[in-house]
Amino acid sequence: MVKGSQQNVAVDQDIPIIDMSQERSQVSKQIVKACETLGFFKVVNHGVDQTIISRLDHESINFFAKPVHEKISVKSAIQPNFGYGFKDIGLNGDSGEIEYLLFNTNDSALLSQLSFSSAVNCYVEAVKQLAHEILDLTAKELGVPPNTFSKLISTVDSDTILRVNHYPPSDQFLSGGTTRVSDKSESLMRVGFGEHTDPQILTVLRSNGVEGLHVSNSDGLWVPVYSDPSAFCVNVGDLLQVMTNGRFISVRHRVSLTSETKSRLSTGYFVGPPLQTKIGPISALIAAKNQPPLYQTFTWGEYKKFGYSLRLQVNRLDMFYTSKDEYEDGKKNDEKIY
Numbered sequence: 001m002v003k004g005s006q007q008n009v010a011v012d013q014d015i016p017i018i019d020m021s022q023e024r025s026q027v028s029k030q031i032v033k034a035c036e037t038l039g040f041f042k043v044v045n046h047g048v049d050q051t052i053i054s055r056l057d058h059e060s061i062n063f064f065a066k067p068v069h070e071k072i073s074v075k076s077a078i079q080p081n082f083g084y085g086f087k088d089i090g091l092n093g094d095s096g097e098i099e100y101l102l103f104n105t106n107d108s109a110l111l112s113q114l115s116f117s118s119a120v121n122c123y124v125e126a127v128k129q130l131a132h133e134i135l136d137l138t139a140k141e142l143g144v145p146p147n148t149f150s151k152l153i154s155t156v157d158s159d160t161i162l163r164v165n166h167y168p169p170s171d172q173f174l175s176g177g178t179t180r181v182s183d184k185s186e187s188l189m190r191v192g193f194g195e196h197t198d199p200q201i202l203t204v205l206r207s208n209g210v211e212g213l214h215v216s217n218s219d220g221l222w223v224p225v226y227s228d229p230s231a232f233c234v235n236v237g238d239l240l241q242v243m244t245n246g247r248f249i250s251v252r253h254r255v256s257l258t259s260e261t262k263s264r265l266s267t268g269y270f271v272g273p274p275l276q277t278k279i280g281p282i283s284a285l286i287a288a289k290n291q292p293p294l295y296q297t298f299t300w301g302e303y304k305k306f307g308y309s310l311r312l313q314v315n316r317l318d319m320f321y322t323s324k325d326e327y328e329d330g331k332k333n334d335e336k337i338y
Protein backbone atom coordinates (compact mmCIF):
# COMPACT_ATOMS: atom_id res chain seq x y z
CA MET A 1 0.00 0.00 0.00
CA VAL A 2 1.18 3.50 -0.74
CA LYS A 3 2.44 5.01 2.48
CA GLY A 4 0.17 7.79 3.59
CA SER A 5 -2.79 6.65 1.52
CA GLN A 6 -4.82 5.77 4.63
CA GLN A 7 -7.52 8.23 5.47
CA ASN A 8 -6.91 8.15 9.25
CA VAL A 9 -5.95 11.39 10.87
CA ALA A 10 -3.49 11.69 13.76
CA VAL A 11 -4.83 14.54 15.84
CA ASP A 12 -2.38 14.53 18.70
CA GLN A 13 0.93 14.85 16.84
CA ASP A 14 2.65 18.19 16.87
CA ILE A 15 4.43 19.64 13.88
CA PRO A 16 7.96 20.79 14.85
CA ILE A 17 8.16 24.60 15.08
CA ILE A 18 11.68 25.97 14.74
CA ASP A 19 12.53 29.45 15.95
CA MET A 20 15.12 30.76 13.48
CA SER A 21 16.28 33.44 15.94
CA GLN A 22 17.83 30.83 18.26
CA GLU A 23 21.53 30.11 18.36
CA ARG A 24 22.66 28.68 14.96
CA SER A 25 23.75 25.26 16.17
CA GLN A 26 20.41 24.79 17.92
CA VAL A 27 18.55 25.67 14.73
CA SER A 28 20.69 23.25 12.66
CA LYS A 29 20.07 20.38 15.05
CA GLN A 30 16.32 20.96 15.11
CA ILE A 31 16.13 21.19 11.32
CA VAL A 32 17.98 17.91 10.81
CA LYS A 33 15.89 16.14 13.44
CA ALA A 34 12.65 17.33 11.82
CA CYS A 35 13.86 16.30 8.35
CA GLU A 36 14.71 12.82 9.66
CA THR A 37 11.49 12.20 11.56
CA LEU A 38 8.71 13.85 9.55
CA GLY A 39 10.37 15.62 6.62
CA PHE A 40 8.37 18.68 7.56
CA PHE A 41 8.56 21.62 9.99
CA LYS A 42 7.45 25.20 10.47
CA VAL A 43 9.82 28.13 10.90
CA VAL A 44 9.02 31.27 12.89
CA ASN A 45 11.08 34.45 13.35
CA HIS A 46 12.33 33.69 9.84
CA GLY A 47 13.28 37.25 8.95
CA VAL A 48 11.07 37.59 5.86
CA ASP A 49 9.47 41.02 5.92
CA GLN A 50 5.71 40.87 6.55
CA THR A 51 5.03 43.62 3.99
CA ILE A 52 6.58 41.48 1.23
CA ILE A 53 4.30 38.60 2.21
CA SER A 54 1.14 40.67 2.55
CA ARG A 55 1.75 42.37 -0.76
CA LEU A 56 1.94 39.08 -2.65
CA ASP A 57 -1.14 37.71 -0.84
CA HIS A 58 -3.09 40.83 -1.67
CA GLU A 59 -2.06 40.80 -5.35
CA SER A 60 -2.76 37.07 -5.63
CA ILE A 61 -6.26 37.45 -4.21
CA ASN A 62 -6.93 40.28 -6.66
CA PHE A 63 -5.65 38.18 -9.53
CA PHE A 64 -7.86 35.17 -8.71
CA ALA A 65 -10.88 37.49 -8.41
CA LYS A 66 -10.49 38.54 -12.07
CA PRO A 67 -12.78 37.18 -14.80
CA VAL A 68 -11.75 33.76 -16.16
CA HIS A 69 -10.92 35.08 -19.66
CA GLU A 70 -8.32 37.41 -18.14
CA LYS A 71 -6.78 34.72 -15.96
CA ILE A 72 -6.42 32.13 -18.70
CA SER A 73 -4.53 34.60 -20.85
CA VAL A 74 -1.56 34.20 -18.48
CA LYS A 75 0.22 31.20 -19.93
CA SER A 76 3.66 29.96 -20.82
CA ALA A 77 4.62 29.74 -24.47
CA ILE A 78 6.89 26.77 -23.78
CA GLN A 79 5.51 24.76 -20.84
CA PRO A 80 1.91 23.62 -21.32
CA ASN A 81 0.76 23.65 -17.69
CA PHE A 82 2.65 26.79 -16.63
CA GLY A 83 0.88 30.08 -16.12
CA TYR A 84 -2.73 30.05 -14.92
CA GLY A 85 -4.35 26.67 -14.34
CA PHE A 86 -7.72 25.51 -13.14
CA LYS A 87 -8.61 22.10 -11.65
CA ASP A 88 -5.98 20.10 -13.52
CA ILE A 89 -2.86 19.23 -11.53
CA GLY A 90 -0.14 18.09 -13.92
CA LEU A 91 -0.89 16.57 -17.30
CA ASN A 92 -2.01 13.07 -16.34
CA GLY A 93 -5.59 13.40 -15.21
CA ASP A 94 -5.15 14.56 -11.58
CA SER A 95 -7.49 17.28 -10.49
CA GLY A 96 -8.63 19.16 -7.41
CA GLU A 97 -10.78 22.09 -6.36
CA ILE A 98 -8.02 24.50 -7.13
CA GLU A 99 -6.86 27.26 -9.40
CA TYR A 100 -3.25 28.32 -9.49
CA LEU A 101 -0.44 30.34 -10.99
CA LEU A 102 2.72 28.41 -11.73
CA PHE A 103 5.99 29.76 -13.08
CA ASN A 104 9.72 29.24 -13.16
CA THR A 105 11.21 32.03 -11.09
CA ASN A 106 13.57 32.93 -13.95
CA ASP A 107 10.90 32.92 -16.69
CA SER A 108 10.75 36.67 -17.23
CA ALA A 109 8.53 36.32 -20.33
CA LEU A 110 5.81 34.59 -18.31
CA LEU A 111 6.27 36.87 -15.31
CA SER A 112 5.91 39.96 -17.48
CA GLN A 113 2.33 38.88 -18.25
CA LEU A 114 1.47 39.57 -14.60
CA SER A 115 0.70 43.09 -13.45
CA PHE A 116 2.23 42.24 -10.06
CA SER A 117 5.56 40.76 -11.19
CA SER A 118 7.48 43.10 -8.88
CA ALA A 119 5.60 41.73 -5.84
CA VAL A 120 6.45 38.21 -7.04
CA ASN A 121 10.13 39.06 -7.54
CA CYS A 122 10.44 40.62 -4.07
CA TYR A 123 8.82 37.56 -2.50
CA VAL A 124 11.03 35.16 -4.46
CA GLU A 125 14.18 37.05 -3.44
CA ALA A 126 13.22 36.94 0.26
CA VAL A 127 12.17 33.29 0.30
CA LYS A 128 15.26 32.28 -1.67
CA GLN A 129 17.43 33.70 1.11
CA LEU A 130 15.46 31.74 3.69
CA ALA A 131 15.78 28.52 1.66
CA HIS A 132 19.54 29.06 1.34
CA GLU A 133 19.88 29.64 5.06
CA ILE A 134 17.94 26.46 5.88
CA LEU A 135 19.98 24.40 3.39
CA ASP A 136 23.29 25.76 4.69
CA LEU A 137 22.35 25.03 8.31
CA THR A 138 21.29 21.54 7.25
CA ALA A 139 24.60 20.88 5.49
CA LYS A 140 26.56 22.10 8.50
CA GLU A 141 24.79 19.75 10.87
CA LEU A 142 25.25 16.85 8.43
CA GLY A 143 28.98 17.55 8.37
CA VAL A 144 29.24 18.27 4.64
CA PRO A 145 30.53 21.57 3.17
CA PRO A 146 28.04 24.32 4.09
CA ASN A 147 27.09 25.17 0.50
CA THR A 148 26.60 21.52 -0.59
CA PHE A 149 22.88 22.01 -1.23
CA SER A 150 22.57 25.76 -1.70
CA LYS A 151 25.16 25.81 -4.50
CA LEU A 152 22.77 23.61 -6.52
CA ILE A 153 20.15 26.34 -6.52
CA SER A 154 22.34 29.43 -6.75
CA THR A 155 22.88 29.60 -10.51
CA VAL A 156 20.66 31.47 -12.97
CA ASP A 157 19.58 28.22 -14.61
CA SER A 158 18.39 26.60 -11.37
CA ASP A 159 14.95 25.10 -11.92
CA THR A 160 13.05 26.77 -9.11
CA ILE A 161 9.32 27.37 -9.35
CA LEU A 162 6.71 29.40 -7.56
CA ARG A 163 3.18 28.13 -7.30
CA VAL A 164 0.32 30.21 -5.92
CA ASN A 165 -2.64 27.96 -5.09
CA HIS A 166 -6.14 29.28 -4.57
CA TYR A 167 -8.77 26.93 -3.19
CA PRO A 168 -12.10 28.75 -3.47
CA PRO A 169 -14.93 27.98 -1.06
CA SER A 170 -17.22 25.21 -2.36
CA ASP A 171 -20.06 27.57 -3.28
CA GLN A 172 -17.72 29.39 -5.65
CA PHE A 173 -16.10 26.39 -7.24
CA LEU A 174 -17.33 25.98 -10.78
CA SER A 175 -17.28 22.16 -10.79
CA GLY A 176 -19.92 22.30 -8.07
CA GLY A 177 -17.58 20.85 -5.48
CA THR A 178 -18.17 17.25 -6.46
CA THR A 179 -14.65 15.87 -5.94
CA ARG A 180 -14.66 14.15 -2.57
CA VAL A 181 -12.24 11.90 -0.76
CA SER A 182 -13.53 8.35 -0.75
CA ASP A 183 -13.45 7.44 2.96
CA LYS A 184 -16.78 7.83 4.78
CA SER A 185 -15.32 9.41 7.90
CA GLU A 186 -13.96 12.24 5.79
CA SER A 187 -16.82 12.49 3.35
CA LEU A 188 -17.20 16.21 4.06
CA MET A 189 -13.65 16.96 3.03
CA ARG A 190 -13.17 18.08 -0.53
CA VAL A 191 -9.97 17.27 -2.42
CA GLY A 192 -7.90 20.38 -2.93
CA PHE A 193 -4.58 18.81 -3.84
CA GLY A 194 -4.28 15.02 -3.80
CA GLU A 195 -1.51 13.28 -1.85
CA HIS A 196 1.99 13.51 -3.27
CA THR A 197 5.60 14.29 -2.49
CA ASP A 198 7.32 17.33 -3.95
CA PRO A 199 10.01 16.21 -6.41
CA GLN A 200 12.53 19.04 -5.89
CA ILE A 201 15.09 19.61 -3.11
CA LEU A 202 13.02 21.64 -0.65
CA THR A 203 9.69 23.46 -0.55
CA VAL A 204 9.03 26.64 1.42
CA LEU A 205 5.27 27.12 1.75
CA ARG A 206 3.04 29.74 3.28
CA SER A 207 -0.71 29.85 3.70
CA ASN A 208 -3.29 32.41 4.72
CA GLY A 209 -4.79 30.95 7.90
CA VAL A 210 -7.36 28.68 6.22
CA GLU A 211 -6.79 25.01 7.09
CA GLY A 212 -6.38 22.10 4.72
CA LEU A 213 -2.81 20.82 4.64
CA HIS A 214 -1.99 17.38 6.09
CA VAL A 215 1.33 15.56 6.16
CA SER A 216 1.81 11.82 6.47
CA ASN A 217 3.74 10.60 9.52
CA SER A 218 5.88 7.45 9.79
CA ASP A 219 2.78 5.38 10.65
CA GLY A 220 1.06 6.57 7.49
CA LEU A 221 -1.41 8.70 9.47
CA TRP A 222 -2.35 12.18 8.31
CA VAL A 223 -1.22 14.96 10.63
CA PRO A 224 -3.12 18.25 10.23
CA VAL A 225 -0.87 21.29 9.78
CA TYR A 226 -2.57 24.26 11.39
CA SER A 227 -2.23 27.24 9.13
CA ASP A 228 -0.22 30.05 10.66
CA PRO A 229 0.15 32.99 8.26
CA SER A 230 3.19 34.28 10.14
CA ALA A 231 5.14 31.03 9.71
CA PHE A 232 6.65 29.21 6.74
CA CYS A 233 6.27 25.48 6.34
CA VAL A 234 9.31 23.67 5.01
CA ASN A 235 9.21 20.24 3.47
CA VAL A 236 11.89 17.88 2.26
CA GLY A 237 11.56 16.99 -1.43
CA ASP A 238 12.53 13.80 -3.27
CA LEU A 239 15.99 15.05 -4.27
CA LEU A 240 17.00 15.77 -0.68
CA GLN A 241 15.86 12.28 0.34
CA VAL A 242 18.12 10.85 -2.38
CA MET A 243 21.12 13.07 -1.56
CA THR A 244 20.90 12.15 2.14
CA ASN A 245 20.59 8.48 1.12
CA GLY A 246 17.17 8.15 2.71
CA ARG A 247 18.10 9.79 6.00
CA PHE A 248 15.66 12.64 5.30
CA ILE A 249 12.03 11.93 4.43
CA SER A 250 10.37 13.41 1.38
CA VAL A 251 7.05 13.91 3.11
CA ARG A 252 3.74 12.90 1.53
CA HIS A 253 1.17 15.61 1.89
CA ARG A 254 -2.27 16.59 0.65
CA VAL A 255 -4.81 19.38 0.93
CA SER A 256 -8.37 18.49 1.96
CA LEU A 257 -10.73 21.40 2.15
CA THR A 258 -13.21 21.75 4.96
CA SER A 259 -14.20 25.42 4.91
CA GLU A 260 -17.36 26.04 2.90
CA THR A 261 -16.98 29.79 3.14
CA LYS A 262 -13.31 30.79 3.16
CA SER A 263 -10.68 30.57 0.41
CA ARG A 264 -7.36 28.95 1.17
CA LEU A 265 -4.38 30.65 -0.42
CA SER A 266 -0.97 29.00 -0.36
CA THR A 267 2.30 29.97 -1.98
CA GLY A 268 4.93 27.31 -2.53
CA TYR A 269 8.53 28.02 -3.47
CA PHE A 270 10.06 24.79 -4.81
CA VAL A 271 13.83 24.83 -5.04
CA GLY A 272 15.28 22.72 -7.82
CA PRO A 273 18.77 22.52 -9.41
CA PRO A 274 19.62 23.10 -13.08
CA LEU A 275 18.23 20.29 -15.29
CA GLN A 276 21.64 18.78 -16.05
CA THR A 277 22.65 18.46 -12.37
CA LYS A 278 23.56 14.92 -11.32
CA ILE A 279 21.74 13.82 -8.21
CA GLY A 280 22.63 10.80 -6.11
CA PRO A 281 23.49 9.88 -2.53
CA ILE A 282 26.35 12.09 -1.26
CA SER A 283 29.50 9.99 -0.75
CA ALA A 284 30.34 11.50 2.65
CA LEU A 285 26.87 10.74 3.98
CA ILE A 286 26.98 7.15 2.76
CA ALA A 287 30.41 6.69 4.34
CA ALA A 288 29.32 8.27 7.64
CA LYS A 289 26.53 5.71 8.07
CA ASN A 290 28.49 2.86 6.50
CA GLN A 291 25.57 2.06 4.21
CA PRO A 292 25.34 1.20 0.53
CA PRO A 293 23.85 3.93 -1.68
CA LEU A 294 20.09 3.33 -1.71
CA TYR A 295 19.43 5.28 -4.90
CA GLN A 296 20.76 5.42 -8.43
CA THR A 297 22.30 8.57 -9.83
CA PHE A 298 20.22 10.57 -12.30
CA THR A 299 19.99 14.10 -13.60
CA TRP A 300 17.23 16.35 -12.30
CA GLY A 301 16.01 16.67 -15.92
CA GLU A 302 15.63 12.87 -16.22
CA TYR A 303 13.87 12.58 -12.88
CA LYS A 304 11.54 15.43 -13.64
CA LYS A 305 10.60 14.10 -17.08
CA PHE A 306 9.92 10.65 -15.65
CA GLY A 307 8.08 11.97 -12.58
CA TYR A 308 5.86 14.26 -14.59
CA SER A 309 4.73 11.32 -16.74
CA LEU A 310 3.18 9.64 -13.66
CA ARG A 311 0.03 10.25 -11.66
CA LEU A 312 0.40 12.56 -8.68
CA GLN A 313 0.28 9.96 -5.92
CA VAL A 314 2.78 7.48 -7.40
CA ASN A 315 5.91 7.13 -5.33
CA ARG A 316 8.43 8.12 -8.00
CA LEU A 317 11.45 7.34 -5.85
CA ASP A 318 10.58 3.63 -5.74
CA MET A 319 11.75 3.44 -9.36
CA PHE A 320 15.22 4.73 -8.47
CA TYR A 321 16.21 2.31 -5.72
CA THR A 322 19.59 0.65 -6.26
CA SER A 323 19.72 -3.10 -6.63
CA LYS A 324 22.65 -4.98 -5.08
CA ASP A 325 24.17 -5.60 -8.56
CA GLU A 326 24.07 -1.94 -9.46
CA TYR A 327 25.72 -1.15 -6.14
CA GLU A 328 28.58 -3.57 -6.85
CA ASP A 329 28.99 -2.11 -10.40
CA GLY A 330 28.93 1.39 -8.97
CA LYS A 331 31.66 0.47 -6.51
CA LYS A 332 33.81 -0.85 -9.37
CA ASN A 333 33.38 2.38 -11.31
CA ASP A 334 33.77 4.36 -8.09
CA GLU A 335 31.55 7.05 -9.51
CA LYS A 336 31.45 10.08 -7.24
CA ILE A 337 29.01 12.88 -7.70
CA TYR A 338 30.28 15.28 -5.09
Ligand SMILES: O=C(O)CCC(=O)C(=O)O
Binding pocket: 163, 165, 193, 198, 205, 207, 213, 253, 254, 255, 266, 268
Ligand atom coordinates in the same frame (compact mmCIF):
# COMPACT_ATOMS: atom_id res chain seq x y z
O1 LIG B 1 -1.71 24.28 -0.68
C1 LIG B 1 -0.93 23.71 0.05
O2 LIG B 1 -0.87 23.92 1.23
C2 LIG B 1 0.02 22.67 -0.50
C3 LIG B 1 0.08 22.62 -1.98
C4 LIG B 1 1.10 21.65 -2.48
O3 LIG B 1 1.33 20.63 -1.88
C5 LIG B 1 1.86 21.94 -3.70
O4 LIG B 1 1.61 22.99 -4.34
O5 LIG B 1 2.74 21.12 -4.05
Ligand SMILES: [Fe+2]
Binding pocket: 196, 197, 198, 253
Ligand atom coordinates in the same frame (compact mmCIF):
# COMPACT_ATOMS: atom_id res chain seq x y z
FE1 LIG C 1 3.20 19.71 -2.57
